[in-house]
Amino acid sequence: MTRDILVTGGAGFIGANFVLDWLRKDGADGIINVDKLTYAGNRKTLASLKGDARHIFSQTDICDRAALDKLFAAHKPRAVVHFAAESHVDRSIHGPGEFIQTNIVGTFTLLEAARAYWGGLDDVGKAAFRFLHVSTDEVFGSLGPNDPHFSETTGYQPNSPYSASKAASDHLVRAYYHTYGLPVLTTNCSNNYGPYHFPEKLIPLMINNALAGKPLPVYGDGLNVRDWLYVSDHCAAIREVLARGRLGETYNVGGWNEKTNLDVVHTLCDLLDELRPKAASSHRDQITFVKDRPGHDRRYAIDARKLERELGWKPAETFETGLRKTVQWYLDNQAWVEDVMSGDYRNWLTKQYAA
Template structure:
């Protein structure tokens, strides 16, 4: 019998990678719960939308009654919670959406999950897991030269996005300590890879370069991030789900800290090799780099210490930054139609009906 798992935000970048990994194992039945905001793209699941072990339900996690109905219908043995607004620039322009989805949505999901879990038979109850996927940004800016953040680092969020994620982390912990809900929390560094929405740094730079557009870099481009290939992140989440200790936090990172400008230069170098036929008027891709005014409160450095998940659970990334970046650039070059449909909005007009649903 298959193991039913609810994945919230499964049409997003990381969520779709988790679902693709889950469906590669016939033991799992996946229920993708996604509101389908602008960043939700069911095409990122590929042929998996036709997998008999996959169902899609377009539901806002803030809708308590709809979520309760969903839990009762599918009887999940786990929840992997990825539904979130995640773009810092958008959080600066309109924080209310982040408060609603990341805080209120997580609260509603915890309430439904707890009410469902407390009524399960003892044996089923002991197997249930609630995995909450968070970010390194909740720990705030760390100085260059200081050690990466461990799971015990103090929270110091500096944007509406990271503050809303920090709040959701605290809610998840409270539902474990106060009510006993078996939760696990993961914090990840910057993800990259196939199917990433073009507002993010790497796909934005890559697609702009291929069109001969400017490559806008905030400030001097000295902001440092640790880079994690998205499929490695998905494997890390599943390792925590299957082997993690209830109530614990686990950092998942790529162990490669680079300045944003270094990342952009590497994209340009790869394109010189993999896409030598440049747009008209472009001599070298690096000529397109343009420095623009930095955004307010831009954190200089994030980094996570991943020794806990490596030593306790045996996880480490399979891809180096350089192998993962080459795969990423090659994927975008070979999947121009996916990018075009995202950029012109056609993915939003035609995405309904991708994958069957069972709840009327």
């Protein structure tokens, strides 16, 4: 077993941020980066790692057991950090099959490959190995306005094909710990935002549309509430859980930033009015309300006290500081945005927000 870690989905939004953050540190262990490169995976996000011997990229589908077995045998990682997932609720409504395949079958296949590899290690290697599964707060369902925050003991009540597929993957990971003893850890995070976020999600979509002079589509009344977590804070939490988390445990990762979607859009517009002002009006004038999506959960809120109590983690960014950094990054990196916004992506946006 080497000191390297195997990261799945490491060309996607959170995964790529994790890889870049991990390898910024001198003396960091190497990463075997496994990504299928679907529409949301982008090798150009990883361009700064070209020539870095600590980063090995493999375009591999996590549903391909034979390919996974070869990677484990060749690189002998000390840990797996599993980000790979289809993650957009709207897409899961239009095409749930891909979510079942990647999030459930893919996680199962990865668990089986990891279990076979782990089973062949010596006692020291077995004790040191970790399988960290990155999941979402959406598995817990929807909260009322006065309900307590999601904790690690909150029951699962997924309401979309996406969240149902992630709930299933969480249960598989738990089962592999209790049935086989595989040394697993699970994190359930709130809504991430930050650099390299694919522009189908709320914050980058609003930034890009605002800059292009297009409508800013807000679902329903805009009062759905989410807890927002800056992606570098999430990466720091994952490092702590990987290093010191208790085996078989789950840890909620949240930003303590409950905001309505409309509040988020208003704040974005105000930042853009400051950093990239329009000639005679506010970006708020572009806000347009559209038909709500089916099964739209009303409120998510994460209780992250267990992670702070046991491992000393808490977010470094406030929503205001993180959002300002995010807007500035998109202003400074419009070439990256244009590169990922293919014709197929634009067609999907037209279909999704036509109403």
